[in-house]
Amino acid sequence: MKNNLKVGVIAWLTASLLITGSALTTAGTVSAAVKPIEIVMNNAFVDTDIAPYITNGTTMVPLQVAQKIPGISVQWNNQSKTVTIIRGSETITLVAGQKTAKVGNKEVKLEAASNLKQGRVMVPLRFIAESTQSYVLWNAKQRIVFVAKASEELKDQFNSTILSEARTAALKYPVVSSLKSFDVVNESQGQMYYFPEGRADQFFLSGGNGISYYEITGDYCLQKWSATFNSVKASSGLFFFPQKITNQDGTIPKLTDRVVFYNFMGPIGAASYGFIETSGEIITLGQKGMKLGEIFEIPEETK
Structure with missing residues (x-):
């Protein structure tokens, strides 16, 4: 799991550190050993x-x-x-x-x-x-200290007027989180990316049975909400994500505009893409080659 963080792409964080279970207690156990403190610096564990x-x-x-x-x-x-x-x-x-x-x-x-x-x-x-x-955050729930500081080069890319470049940079920002961890299974090698139309500073990542919401703040990326879900269709509080939430932590955001989606399919190195209207209607525009965490431009999107 830890090696995934060293990739430096936030996409893999969904399936590793930030919403992967690390429970230390079991039913009927009065107490358990205290989890050692870990340090995560710019998305990499420090030995x-x-x-x-x-x-x-x-x-x-x-x-x-x-x-x-x-x-x-x-x-x-x-x-x-x-x-x-x-x-x-x-x-x-x-x-x-x-x-x-x-x-x-x-x-x-x-x-x-x-x-x-x-x-x-x-x-x-x-x-x-x-x-x-640098920004420092203590996650008491996971006993992890996050240290984050985006490089000047990454910040310049994030501030690009080209939306795809800004989004790609956002996915590489160092992440901090004060949330719980949940068990997530992702065997498909796929990743869903959701961005409010025209924005790079807010996004959702979903892989397997987990989803998380992130916001870029200064020199770091803050994970503000994470959840697990099952295959049952239900209202999750997100118009583009009609799945039943089974566990969650943080604050679910309120969106008023349609979102852009990228459905990355690892085995074929491509993503289908399009819009999801606030009514829940999915508009698929096509499919294009894509690498993990490298977002491409959608001409039909309103900037």
């Missing part, structure tokens, strides 16, 4: 040789994790026990055991001091990530 832990509400991680935050360099001076972080012209320093840090010439209070554990330098992840303008 750690020392398990992250929480102290004073702050997640502490090995220095090697902080070194993977995009756009910075991190150094450790063993003699002075100092962590130095460089981002552009700005320098941030932390000294092991001290609950203050310096951002340039400004002293900043830390919730938890960096320290040494089992021969590893442990540092406060949120402070370092946010000091370097």
Whole structure:
């Protein structure tokens, strides 16, 4: 499952991290082992040789994790026990055991001091990530810390006046989520993409028996709703998706305009596409070759 995230395309997230079950309790069990904290940085799990832990509400991680935050360099001076972080012209320093840090010439209070554990330098992840303008979100339901920061190149693509380029960029944005996980099975190698007509900053992904809704916000993509469904026809609250919802978390969005759909079929490398009217009427316009997560232009769409 984790390897899917390293593809860097949000399409695979639907069938892996964000709505894949990872239940830790079973019926009749009073308690279960606490799930280890995991770190997801720009859609990729980060391996750690020392398990992250929480102290004073702050997640502490090995220095090697902080070194993977995009756009910075991190150094450790063993003699002075100092962590130095460089981002552009700005320098941030932390000294092991001290609950203050310096951002340039400004002293900043830390919730938890960096320290040494089992021969590893442990540092406060949120402070370092946010000091370097990354977004951090703690998912208490899955015990995952998300760190996200879209590259300037990706942001430029997302801001393109060509809608297909903007949508393709949106699908590559780093995802954060505070939602639960659900069991999803997708054996078809297919993926449904739904976009409100003329937009790239809002979209749905559906694969197997799972569906999720996402919005681009600043430098990251926020998963706002996820659900599982079955084959029974029923009102889901979405005019384009008449399936019975079996589990859900988050807030289901309210759409007032028709949506564009792409039905990607992995085995043949193509997608059927068209519109779904607010009445539920499906208008299929054709079929075209397509790669996973690479959206093409629909001439009939109102921009």
